[in-house]
Amino acid sequence: MYFGVDYYPEHWPEERWETDAQMMQAAHFNVVRIAEFAWAKLEPAEGHFDFDWLDRAIEVLNRHGLKVIIGTPTATPPKWLIDKHPDILPRDPDGHVRGFGSRCHYCATNEAYHWYTDIIVGQLARRYGQHPGVIGWQIDNEFGCHSTVRCYCDSCQRAFRRWLQRKYGTLDVLNKTWGTIFWSQTYTDWDQVIIPRKTVAEHNPSLLLDFYRFASDMKVQYQRRQIEILRRHTTNQFITHNLMGLFPEIDYYELGADLDFVSWDNYPRLLGSPDRARLAMTHDLIRSIRRRNFWVMEEQSGPSGWGIVQSTPRPGEVRLWTYQAVSRGADGIVYFRWRTCRFGTEQFWHGVINHDGLPRRRYEEVQRTGSELKRLAPLLEGTVVKNEVAFLYPYDQLWALDIQPNNPRLNYTDVVKEYYTCLHERNIGVDFVNHDDDLSQYKLLIAPLVYMVYPDLAARLARFVQDGGVLITTFRSGVKDWNNIATDKPLPGELAYLLGIEISDYDSFYGDKVGVRLELNGELSEGSADTWCDVITPQSAKRLAAYTSEYYSHEAAVTENRVGKGRAIYIGTRLDSNLRSKLIDYALLEAGVAKGLLAHSGIEVAIREKDSMKLIFLINHTDQKQTAALPGRYSSLLSNRSIAGEIELEPYGVEVLKEAELF
Amino acid sequence: MYFGVDYYPEHWPEERWETDAQMMQAAHFNVVRIAEFAWAKLEPAEGHFDFDWLDRAIEVLNRHGLKVIIGTPTATPPKWLIDKHPDILPRDPDGHVRGFGSRCHYCATNEAYHWYTDIIVGQLARRYGQHPGVIGWQIDNEFGCHSTVRCYCDSCQRAFRRWLQRKYGTLDVLNKTWGTIFWSQTYTDWDQVIIPRKTVAEHNPSLLLDFYRFASDMKVQYQRRQIEILRRHTTNQFITHNLMGLFPEIDYYELGADLDFVSWDNYPRLLGSPDRARLAMTHDLIRSIRRRNFWVMEEQSGPSGWGIVQSTPRPGEVRLWTYQAVSRGADGIVYFRWRTCRFGTEQFWHGVINHDGLPRRRYEEVQRTGSELKRLAPLLEGTVVKNEVAFLYPYDQLWALDIQPNNPRLNYTDVVKEYYTCLHERNIGVDFVNHDDDLSQYKLLIAPLVYMVYPDLAARLARFVQDGGVLITTFRSGVKDWNNIATDKPLPGELAYLLGIEISDYDSFYGDKVGVRLELNGELSEGSADTWCDVITPQSAKRLAAYTSEYYSHEAAVTENRVGKGRAIYIGTRLDSNLRSKLIDYALLEAGVAKGLLAHSGIEVAIREKDSMKLIFLINHTDQKQTAALPGRYSSLLSNRSIAGEIELEPYGVEVLKEAELF
Amino acid sequence: MYFGVDYYPEHWPEERWETDAQMMQAAHFNVVRIAEFAWAKLEPAEGHFDFDWLDRAIEVLNRHGLKVIIGTPTATPPKWLIDKHPDILPRDPDGHVRGFGSRCHYCATNEAYHWYTDIIVGQLARRYGQHPGVIGWQIDNEFGCHSTVRCYCDSCQRAFRRWLQRKYGTLDVLNKTWGTIFWSQTYTDWDQVIIPRKTVAEHNPSLLLDFYRFASDMKVQYQRRQIEILRRHTTNQFITHNLMGLFPEIDYYELGADLDFVSWDNYPRLLGSPDRARLAMTHDLIRSIRRRNFWVMEEQSGPSGWGIVQSTPRPGEVRLWTYQAVSRGADGIVYFRWRTCRFGTEQFWHGVINHDGLPRRRYEEVQRTGSELKRLAPLLEGTVVKNEVAFLYPYDQLWALDIQPNNPRLNYTDVVKEYYTCLHERNIGVDFVNHDDDLSQYKLLIAPLVYMVYPDLAARLARFVQDGGVLITTFRSGVKDWNNIATDKPLPGELAYLLGIEISDYDSFYGDKVGVRLELNGELSEGSADTWCDVITPQSAKRLAAYTSEYYSHEAAVTENRVGKGRAIYIGTRLDSNLRSKLIDYALLEAGVAKGLLAHSGIEVAIREKDSMKLIFLINHTDQKQTAALPGRYSSLLSNRSIAGEIELEPYGVEVLKEAELF
Ligand SMILES: [Zn+2]
Ligand SMILES: [Zn+2]
Ligand SMILES: [Zn+2]
Known part of the structure; x- marks a missing residue:
């Protein structure tokens, strides 16, 4: 250390x-x-x-x-x-x-x-x-x-052209990939290609995405x-x-x-x-x-x-x-x-x-x-963090949604954080994975806004589910290919088979709230949503929730599709925190993820482990004392005493526990 | 079609x-x-x-x-x-x-x-x-x-000079017309004349108006x-x-x-x-x-x-x-x-x-x-729209008030729209006319903020009234000549004779509301106004409304002047919608404008006609059903049926009627 | 006149x-x-x-x-x-x-x-x-x-270098004075020195202060x-x-x-x-x-x-x-x-x-x-304004706090004006003094935010107090030297001895309010403060107020130190207006400042005098009548009459009085 x-x-x-x-x-x-x-x-x-x-x-x-x-x-x-x-x-x-x-x-x-x-x-x-x-x-x-x-100097102008030449080989491929036919932006010489300096209106979104990638790559x-x-x-x-x-x-x-x-x-x-x-x-x-x-x-x-x-x-x-x-x-x-x-x-x-x-x-x-x-x-020494839940979080998605947020209230990382917070409140640890990372160690994958999809990514997600994983994804998934071009398939595009649905209509939502009714295992919950409303036509999927207002009242809002040994849940709107929470509990249960220690207690818990030893960190982020009931007997590594039952943490207090060795 | x-x-x-x-x-x-x-x-x-x-x-x-x-x-x-x-x-x-x-x-x-x-x-x-x-x-x-x-390149710089040369002939005329003596902006060579690029403070408003005109003309x-x-x-x-x-x-x-x-x-x-x-x-x-x-x-x-x-x-x-x-x-x-x-x-x-x-x-x-x-x-085929009411809406006024809004709450088109809305609620069709258009076909001319006036325009308005038309105009009229130079006559300048008043004082208004009492045909209405308050000394005009607060309490706020066969109404402040509505009803009656069908019903009505045939369009802009009582018998051209009495329109519904042919 | x-x-x-x-x-x-x-x-x-x-x-x-x-x-x-x-x-x-x-x-x-x-x-x-x-x-x-x-042209670039050369003599002195070692900004040639044009983040605060001084000096x-x-x-x-x-x-x-x-x-x-x-x-x-x-x-x-x-x-x-x-x-x-x-x-x-x-x-x-x-x-003719109270108001302080406001709610002139308003409500006249002005004519010196201090200034303030003056100063005093470099002494730096305190901790305050309890001559007042909280350890000073919330509850917030014949009051936070007002009354009394005429009456009073003659101006800034009881007999110079007892001023009314000559 x-x-x-x-x-x-x-x-x-x-x-x-x-x-x-x-x-x-x-x-x-x-x-x-x-x-x-x-x-x-x-x-x-x-x-x-x-x-x-x-x-x-x-x-x-x-x-x-x-x-x-x-x-x-x-x-x-x-x-x-x-x-x-x-x-x-x-x-x-x-x-x-x-x-x-x-x-x-x-x-x-x-x-x-x-x-x-x-x-x-x-x-x-x-x-x-x-x-x-x-x-x-x-x-x-x-x-x-x-x-x-992101720099806009002449050197970057030249470097961007070289970078694109390496990526696309020919201008024809670049023109086609970016859709430069739109607004007569076709390039006929590499020296014509621009960096997105000040222009009259907005730049080509595929060019912007490549410029973001280029600029990151330069660092x-x-x-x-x-x-x-x-x-x-x-x-x-x-x-x-x-x-x-x-x-x-x-x-x-x-x-x-x-x-x-x-x-x-x-x-x-x-x-x-x-x-x-x-x-x-x-x-x-x-x-x-x-x-x-x-x-x-x-x-x-x-x-x-x-x-x-x-x-x-x-x-x-x-x-x-x-x-x-x-x-x-x-x-x-x-x-x-x-x-x-x-x-x-x-x-x-x-x-x-x-x-x-x-x-x-x-x-x-x-x-x-x-x-x-x-x-x-x-x-x-040698302890690490191990988790059963992962979030899909590629920078490419972040950039594409930064370039085109789709709705003024939509921010990629904010949405990811909404789901993250559900897990954090439950003291369930998570990892983040990139689009090409191996998923096999996880039981639950939460992948909000899989905006851009390429065939291998779709296949990897499908395999994850088929092998028994539970996948949660949301509205604005499968919308684009990896070059920021809209799919010409019915939405959710490459993910349609895995999710078992077709998006027949959608509404970028500007009202206060749309009503949503969620039904999980026979239990009904009324709530609301905002930001975006996909109108879903389930194919092989079953409906978990429906809208209760707007012209799409009674249409499906959340669906679940069983594929192989797993399930793929599609959330077509931005649910309020209560409905989101219920869906997460449902998915955790389905995925068989272990419950977190002191969930919802107001005390943050995180664990480092090595072999069978677990070091359990308890953290009170508030300026008030916090108490919670421990489910077993532990030794405190800070105070060198044994603890069982109720534990009390001072304001901004911390404790490090080890499971008591029974033998 | x-x-x-x-x-x-x-x-x-x-x-x-x-x-x-x-x-x-x-x-x-x-x-x-x-x-x-x-x-x-x-x-x-x-x-x-x-x-x-x-x-x-x-x-x-x-x-x-x-x-x-x-x-x-x-x-x-x-x-x-x-x-x-x-x-x-x-x-x-x-x-x-x-x-x-x-x-x-x-x-x-x-x-x-x-x-x-x-x-x-x-x-x-x-x-x-x-x-x-x-x-x-x-x-x-x-x-x-x-x-x-509006472009600020060197080519535009040169083109603007040529355009001004054609307009003014000599620099002396330009200097005098723009008032360049102010802040030592006198030009002594055509090549000195600027376009309004970034400067330290604000540009000459006459130059700006000409630049706006020039830029429009270039398109x-x-x-x-x-x-x-x-x-x-x-x-x-x-x-x-x-x-x-x-x-x-x-x-x-x-x-x-x-x-x-x-x-x-x-x-x-x-x-x-x-x-x-x-x-x-x-x-x-x-x-x-x-x-x-x-x-x-x-x-x-x-x-x-x-x-x-x-x-x-x-x-x-x-x-x-x-x-x-x-x-x-x-x-x-x-x-x-x-x-x-x-x-x-x-x-x-x-x-x-x-x-x-x-x-x-x-x-x-x-x-x-x-x-x-x-x-x-x-x-x-061949049907057109015919109206008895017109709005004066020259772009020159819009530009002059964009350059100098006079009050932060003042926007030319917003004020025009406030009056337009009165007519729209009554389902009375209107045209818009430019400053040099023929007015003879109209009974009522609404001309808010006739900020800039040239003698022929004043004469044309006077003739319109003399021939029996009713004119409504407002505060900030007659303030300027057509080159954006303030008149040196008592306000409303060139319009003083027609309106029969003198503006003895004014207050660009920043408070919440000023009280106004309106009296029309013996009926009193209390209300309010904001944005601007002219303190009016009626000459030949009679007072229709007075202020009831501020230091100009009891002074005239709205006046009416009879000239020839018509009347000229001056509204010296920005009335609330109720008082504005009452004045419009009064003016419509005085002008003998035909009542609109289904006025105030929530259903929009507009008419296309040819010879004696009238096609009546009924439009429900809401997501609720709307019903209204029709005054006669009509045939529906969408449903091919005869309609009389109550008509019901679906949410976002539409109907096209023709007056039933009696013979 | x-x-x-x-x-x-x-x-x-x-x-x-x-x-x-x-x-x-x-x-x-x-x-x-x-x-x-x-x-x-x-x-x-x-x-x-x-x-x-x-x-x-x-x-x-x-x-x-x-x-x-x-x-x-x-x-x-x-x-x-x-x-x-x-x-x-x-x-x-x-x-x-x-x-x-x-x-x-x-x-x-x-x-x-x-x-x-x-x-x-x-x-x-x-x-x-x-x-x-x-x-x-x-x-x-x-x-x-x-x-x-502040101009950023090439001529100013050159002029700034010359100005700095005159001020610092050698680059070594400039580098040391500005602390250019920070972020590798060391200059090795006079032609390298910049003016603060657009850069990536924020400029060196010492450079900025000198640039502000330079630009002022150029005018x-x-x-x-x-x-x-x-x-x-x-x-x-x-x-x-x-x-x-x-x-x-x-x-x-x-x-x-x-x-x-x-x-x-x-x-x-x-x-x-x-x-x-x-x-x-x-x-x-x-x-x-x-x-x-x-x-x-x-x-x-x-x-x-x-x-x-x-x-x-x-x-x-x-x-x-x-x-x-x-x-x-x-x-x-x-x-x-x-x-x-x-x-x-x-x-x-x-x-x-x-x-x-x-x-x-x-x-x-x-x-x-x-x-x-x-x-x-x-x-x-020949009358002047004479006062017993002064405010320290050097532009250098204003600039340094403009460059680094320390807290988003902090503005130097606003804080000065808060204290000024206390005096104004009491109709007590004040002067403003620069950092190197003679202070001997004043009984009370109010010096908020003496952010930068040089030894002579500290000595002058000490002498003022020693000679019997009352000094009020506040949080963020003694923080810097005159070149905008933070002191390496415990705060309030050069003023520590005069104030008899040490600032052991401080909190730039973002909450709503922190509680403060003030005790003056045994009288307790509860109130609040915001913007900044110094946690004061009194040395020779005694505590006048303490915090009643936050982690520094019970710590000293205001202190008073007796030095020589006078007192130095330190206000470690931004008090609410009631507590500030009480402190000012206390200080005025201690300093023996004469009471203002018609204090707190709603009528503004100011006096011009010559020899023993006093011209007393009474001003009603409101649109309501104001009355007040005069303590003596006066002659009105506007109405040429004698006035005693109650005086009434019209809305926006004015009176000029002369004390009646008794002999
Ligand atoms: Zn660059
Ligand atoms: Zn141009
Ligand atoms: Zn300059």
Whole structure:
């Protein structure tokens, strides 16, 4: 278990380093990330490198038991480089240069930038690639931050054409695939092909989807460029990148594939009051990217803020967020940042300690957490998270529905989260899977809005059901092919056979609510829905729910089709939470998924396991005490006592249990 | 009667064309519009033309009884042309190019674009100008769509100077007319004159008005260029353009003047729930553009939408909208579009049939409507709409009040619509007239916000009243001359004599409501008003209403002046709907306007007539049954039965009556 | 006492000038401002000057007893100049030119513009610098109007570098002062330093603060350039500039320092219903700029408006606003404008008379006011405003908190105004002081949000308290040094000793309300606060209030520290108005500030005095009568009667009293 902090020694007088390292050690830290924005200090003029200060910083840290992760500093090219190659700067769709003065001011396709990237990363790799006190590398920082994935410069224009040429081979194929016959957009020369800069109305949705894919791929390739250099020069050092949770602009499955493991930056109070289900979902997604344990490379340890300061973490919250991360698979926790910086844009992005450098309540909380985790570490070693339920969550769907939301109230991730929340309330763990992932380990697959489908995906879903799985899918599924072209088959297109239905009509819904009556195992529930209403004609499927208002009153709204050993449920509208909940209970039962511990108790439960041992994490996200009845006898790993029956958690309290060994 | 559909054969495999044509024929269609966006297919490279596919498409359609209207494809210049002449692209006021990637990406003043326009239109005209299966032409598509009327490119800069030179002759006249002495904006050379690009604060309002006029004129001239080519090469083929209803940026009187008749594109569910009065008003305005019957060139037949899908037409609505159009003077109905396109920006702009190409409920409704209209067609032949009431609605006023709304709540068309709605509720038909139109056929002229007045306009209004007409006008009348310069006479300026009043003070009103007491024929009504309060000193006029609050309490708010055989009513504030309604009833009575059939019944009534025959259209826009008592005996042309007394209309129901012939 | 009007003779036929001058004279005007936007008429082509019309206009005015103030016309460079030197045009952060077509279309750092400025101002100065009918000059017009202080052109880029070079001497100092080590922004050449154009995220806050200062300074220097020319050529003529009240982008202390006195433009109905406290505060700030009496150079006399017309002044309001200005130190009142202009952007910015040129109610009200002031003038002569309370209000603080508001609800001037309003309700006059002003004349200093502190400022505040003053300051004080760098001391940093506290924790507050209990002299008050909560550990200070909710319940929220003969009160949160009010009463009592006359009566009172004579102005800002009990016997200077006991003011009524002379 790694436990540490992000540190910028270059921001502080060198005579302070020793004090900082002592205080870190006292907080039980064993790892520090450094150097990620220090290019101007490492290479103050072209070809002049200064690593001495970094050597000294690493030495001080190592001396206090702190291993080091080096961040490559490519998120902040220095001014001398920008002035020499101003084309490195990215551009917005209007053609404006996004200039020097903050960070991420580079275009990932720029060839000059590749040249200078190779040099600085190569220098770092050669100097620290064998350093015993350096355990790993973080590439760049938060790829795509500040909307920098999609750039509209001339270099990207050219790169996009090359990317398309590789993908489509001939212009004829591209024209056909994109439907450029529409509005006379046919291209007759590769040099005619555009990137979606400002135009009069809206761009071709197939072009947009490819541009989104291209832009994501450019970040993946830019990361790969750095990884290749690092692999060449390093030994026994891991390579990771700090992802941004639910950031929607990069395909994290692809970005993660090249890394040893992924890490992410977790700021629960950045968007207001923390949303526990969203936090849990993000941890679960991040773990699913590589289907293995991960790190939190920046864990919030103080109020965040640039010009605006966010609310400060309540006493107990930093510890709680740490446990939540660990409970869902984090093997490393690195707090951001050590000491709040006195200058620059992030002046109010607070760290473990304030500008004044004194240990106060947040330092003490971190210190306590470190002490606890040190004790837990041997047990955590080798434990993983295992689940029976998965969500289908490909970035391609997200992008297609971002380009065409279909209804103003529709957002892909929001819908996924509605279903996720049902599972989270039941303390049933879930994984996320990509469109081409293996599904065989799951009993229930929830796949909202399978908007685009290609034949192999349809076949994989069918096989999953035939083999006994339960599939839940929804309205706006099977609408498109994988190039964002509408199917010419009756909806749900490629999924029609599996779902046993035909969508005979649909209504993008703008009213307040449409009535829905659900019938499950003979039990009737009245409720409502909104956003979208498919009017379903069941073929082989049976009806589970019908509308009770609008001109499609009495028509089917939800259906279930038995195929092979499994079932495929189609939900043709956006059900209210009560109906959605009932359907999920029904599906869990049908799928034979194990019940979650302390379901609906107000206490979040997550489990890490190894062989037969289960570590059960109980988390109270509220500022009120929570109590619940445990079904068995457990030992508490935090208080070293045995617990059975009622358990009580303090406000923002945490408990880690192990099933009592009977024999 | 023409009844048809918009079709893009180039979007579908050629082997499907036959099926499409058969299905169209089965829907009783007799006309199809094609080719409007097909430039890239018609001229795939400069000077290389391919009309064979179009020949074949026309042949298939003709063979199934479908006549063809060809749209000139100039709304979508192909990429090879844009790349050769990038200056064709329009610019926004900030100087940004509005690039390739959607449609309407051309500047109407660009000379290269004129050259290529002449070629493609000339080629089409020569090939199809004598084709017996081609009955007419649509120029371009929806001129000005996506805010493309006003362009800020260098070509427009030069064209504006030429246009002003023609209008003003000398710079001295321009400087004086615009008042450029204000803020030192005097021009001393024609090359100094600007177009209103981004500036520090707001532009000169007289310059803006001329720029609006210029930009509108550029579209008119660009259309005329195409019309002249078509006239040269065609015989017995009409020329039209599809207008955009209440689109405010082009003077439709001028655009329509060069056409054989105007048509328009009607999407009642594009802006949410259909607004029946707005729809009726739009039909009436469009009919008034040329004072003759018109077409709907694109009639909504499915949910519209690009990235966002709008709500689907309720069963019965497509038929209802068709009858509403016919009832107000449409002689051609063309549904947009045949089959929902599988690709491109308009992927979710649904047609009569969906992506899957199968006939479903909307096809059936269209088919039923076609069958009915086929029976009605002989009776409709030659019938027109005749009215006793007119609205003054010049685009110049609209533009001047768009440039300076005077009060944040003030919008010219909204105020016109408030008065229009009074007439619509009474089922009294109205026309719209331009500032220089003949008024002699009308009994009542409603002229809200005659903001700008020139002496001849004042004289024409005075003559109208003197000859016995009743004129209603409002606050903010007579404020300006026709160049947007404030009068130096006491308000209402040029209209003071006709109205018999002086505005001694005014208050742009920001409160909630000001009280108003109206007295008509001895009957008192208390109510309120807002937006603007003129404090009126009646001269020869008598007071009809006074304020009852604010510092101008007890001052006159509404007056009436008898001039010659008529009356001129001035409404100095924005009355609430009840007071406005009472005033309208009063004015209708004074003017001797015939009462509308089934007034206030909830059923919309409109009449087409020829000689003594009247076809009476009854329309129920609601999803509830409506009943009303008919004052006589009628024959139903839809059900072929005789009707007297109570009539009942189904939800979204329609009836067409003829007065029973007594002899 | 000067009483006059702004006049644009060039907007009207010369034959009208005589009538205008007669009407002005009849309104008791004795001064007229002219020529401020007339560059194009004064210099119609480069080097060709036409002053004849101006000579004639001045002659007509002088002949009617009207002295003249000439405005230099540099806010409106003519088109011939812009076309010759297009680089004069300013640019926005995106790089867009802000073009010709309104006003203020120049960059104050442009050297070509300096050249032409020198010429036109020099010509005017030489011609009118000794003219007996010209009493003074106004430089330019409302510097910075329409966000033109901060320009992003290349000239400004260069000028900023020069300005920084002068300020910092070496790049090392700049790099250290700005903290450019953050995000690798270190500059290694002066030509690398940027202005804050569009970038990817947010700029360095220290750079931004310097850019704000630089931009303000450029206006100050541009004004100084004109002043130097005028001083060279004029005798016995004053120089002023018309400020924009609470305009936040120029340091008015610096702009005012070069002027004989400042004036400002007062439009109470521009932002909706007039806010009396805001108006009073603005007068007080303007008077404090130079610590002497001032002018209102543009006093609202009719509804203002460009495209949108604002509500018209209620009868009595123009007179009331005039008296309010005089009561707080105005020695000149100039109404804007004489006659409403018939053309141009300000067509609806109404003057004393309307477009029609007739005297109506607002003319009559101005005339009455002029007649009254004529009588009062001898008494007003030499009277000034003297106060015991001051507010610390440096523009540097305003800018730093504009760059980083810390909390979305936080606005520097709003917080100052909350405290100002407490004093205003008590009719206690206040001054505003800059960070380096002498404080010795005050008993109470209210200094909200002393965000940035330098050692001398801390020392000056300490001395003020030690010498017996009472200081009130608040949360977010002592946070930064004067370069916008966070202190590394425990908060409140440099002020910790004076305040006797340490801020051990803080919470940028997003909830609804936090509870606060205040205890003053044993009296408990329960209330609330929001926006920010400092958790205070009192050292030498005693606690005046504590929180009653949140995790910092029971912690100190307000403290008081006795230092020397005085007290320093720290308010760690944003109190509700009741608690704030109680604290102010407590502080006023401690400081021994004299009670205000008719406090909390609804009548505004302000006093001008000379030797022992006090002129007491009573103002009723409401549309209701107001009565109050006077504590003594007074003579009314408006009605020439003696008044004691109850006094009644009409709606929008005014009274001027003198203490009755007992001996
Ligand atoms: Zn790029
Ligand atoms: Zn143009
Ligand atoms: Zn500039």
